[in-house]
Each structure stands twice: as C-alpha cells, then as structure tokens.
Amino acid sequence: MPSPNSDTTGDGGIHIRNVSHRYGKGDNEVTALGPVNLDVDPGAFLVLVGASGCGKSTLLRLIAGFEAPSEGQVQVSGSAPSPGVSAGVVFQQPRLFPWRTVGGNIDLALKYAKVPRERRAQRRDELLDRVGLESTADRKIWEISGGQQQRVAIARALAAETPTFLLDEPFAALDALTRERLQEDVRQVSAESGRTTVFVTHSADEAAFLGSRIVVLTRRPGQVALDLPVNLPRTGVDPDDLRQSAEYTELRAEVGRAVKAAAA
Missing domain, CATH: 3.40.50.300 (P-loop containing nucleotide triphosphate hydrolases)
Structure with a gap:
C-alpha cells in the first residue's frame, strides 16, 4: 500500500x-x-x-x-x-433508457458531459467502437443482448472525460x-x-x-x-x-x- x-x-x-x-x-x-x-x-x-x-x-x-x-x-x-x-459509474444493471436507441443513450451522456453538439456523433461512434458495438447506434435497447446492454452502459460511463x-x-x-x-x-x-x-x-x-x-x-x-x-x-x-x-x-x-x- x-x-x-x-x-x-x-x-x-x-x-x-x-x-x-x-x-x-x-x-x-x-x-x-x-x-x-x-x-x-x-x-x-x-x-x-x-x-x-x-x-x-x-x-x-x-x-x-x-x-x-x-x-x-x-x-x-x-x-x-x-x-x-x-467519475463515470457502471452498476450491476445497465440502467439504460429503453425509449432511446443505443446511440441515443450515448448522445444523452455526451450532452450532460457538455460535449459540443457538432462533436457528439463522432465521439458516440468512437465510444461504441471502443466497447465492440460499432454499427449499433440505431438499434433499440430491447434488440440487443444483456451483455451488449452492459457494453452500452460502459460506453456511457466513458462519455464524460472523468479521470x-x-x-x-x-x-x-x-x-x-x-x-x-x-x-x-x-x-x-x-x-x-x-x-x-x-x-x-x-x-x-x-x-x-x-x-x-x-x-x-x-x-x-x-x-x-x-x-x-x-x-x-x-x-x-x-x-x-x-x-x-x-x-x-x-x-x-x-x-x-x-x-x-x-x-x-
């Protein structure tokens, strides 16, 4: 220690x-x-x-x-x-917004993180790519597996540039x-x-x-x-x-x- x-x-x-x-x-x-x-x-x-x-x-x-x-x-x-x-936080359950798409959940996190609107799409795609969910931005939450939902939660937690x-x-x-x-x-x-x-x-x-x-x-x-x-x-x-x-x-x-x- x-x-x-x-x-x-x-x-x-x-x-x-x-x-x-x-x-x-x-x-x-x-x-x-x-x-x-x-x-x-x-x-x-x-x-x-x-x-x-x-x-x-x-x-x-x-x-x-x-x-x-x-x-x-x-x-x-x-x-x-x-x-x-x-800090960005990930819980036992993904706690995603089911009425938003995969990308929409990330976009909301980027908005709260005060990422400029013109940069959000690129940043969203970078985050989804980082967690292995490229090309899923338009999918509904209920259309992806539990493991994929937790990947979205991880990407959302990484949206803000917290240390x-x-x-x-x-x-x-x-x-x-x-x-x-x-x-x-x-x-x-x-x-x-x-x-x-x-x-x-x-x-x-x-x-x-x-x-x-x-x-x-x-x-x-x-x-x-x-x-x-x-x-x-x-x-x-x-x-x-x-x-x-x-x-x-x-x-x-x-x-x-x-x-x-x-x-x-």
Whole structure:
C-alpha cells in the first residue's frame, strides 16, 4: 500500500483517510464500513473484493460521491467527489433508457458531459467502437443482448472525460462466457484510457484477472484485510494465456483464501 504521503492529488488519484460509514439511527444503526485508509495512484486498477455485505459497494458509492462518509474524508483528484463529475459509474444493471436507441443513450451522456453538439456523433461512434458495438447506434435497447446492454452502459460511463472509472459488480448477472469477454474489454479499456479504475466484485477469479492492485475487505464493518499489488502484465498478453499461467493461478488462490478468511 502506498504511504500516506503518496501523491494522490493528481488526475484520478483517490485518497481515503479514516473513513467509516453507518446506516440507520439509534437501535437500528449499522456500521457498514470502516475505518478504511487507502491511497490509490492515478491510473491504477483497484479491485475491491469480499463476501456479500462487507461494505465494498458502500465504499464505491463514497468514492463516486453518491454518499458522504459518516467519519473521515474521501478525495478524488484532490477534491471531495462530485456525482457525475468525478467519475463515470457502471452498476450491476445497465440502467439504460429503453425509449432511446443505443446511440441515443450515448448522445444523452455526451450532452450532460457538455460535449459540443457538432462533436457528439463522432465521439458516440468512437465510444461504441471502443466497447465492440460499432454499427449499433440505431438499434433499440430491447434488440440487443444483456451483455451488449452492459457494453452500452460502459460506453456511457466513458462519455464524460472523468479521470476515474467505477464499476459495481457489472457482470454479476451475465453468463460465464459473456462475463469473460467483458472482463477482457474492461481490462483493455482501462489500459488504453489510463483512467483510475475501481472495480467491485465478490469473485477471486475476476479480481485476479482485472486488478493491478487487489484489496480484500473483512466482513461488516468492512476493513482492509489484504492489500496486494499485482505484477501480472497489463498489455501484450493473450487473455487465455494469462488465465492459464501459473502466476495467475497462484494469485487467484491467494485472493480466494484471503476472502474466505476475511469473511470468517
């Protein structure tokens, strides 16, 4: 883990200091998270992994600015996070507008991102091409598969030139083959864009494949049980070769053991 003096104030750097978060009041109050301290360098791909209910999605929402911590401080690029400004976010469900076309969903995101009207068509096509959906701009949402819908959600989140990209178990509802393909796409997009990425999952396999750094959280209230840098190559390697490598197998096993221990 970087030291507290690490430079996390640049574009996409994330600084989390003494953060705890509680839900409810009085006898119904539950501490979901904390205390947590993390510094995430710009351009890193951080995977938050742990059992259900450990607070990983809560931490993601705090980074996104959807909620404020009960205690402590969260900063993204040197400032308190602002919803829709600090980061693009992808959820478990695509949450697309069904009355708009694929391209229309992207166009709306570009409008909110204040991309000039004359540049939107080109930018929309670039985004769809990046996620493997070229020539689909005129398709209706219900005409494309669940995996393709999640690709649209990823493209929409990339529409704004935010330095940070947040994904909350985006592939949980997809079949195994589609999930693997989208993992490969997100890994590539992250490497190409240079954005700081935070990805939430409960899967040790997914964490090992995606992360340049893996943080395992304990059961509620979630705290850091393991903070592990990953030395697997980020580019220039075939995904199947990577998944079959001894280094990947060892990493996946280590993360799996840590998740089970942290949930005990």
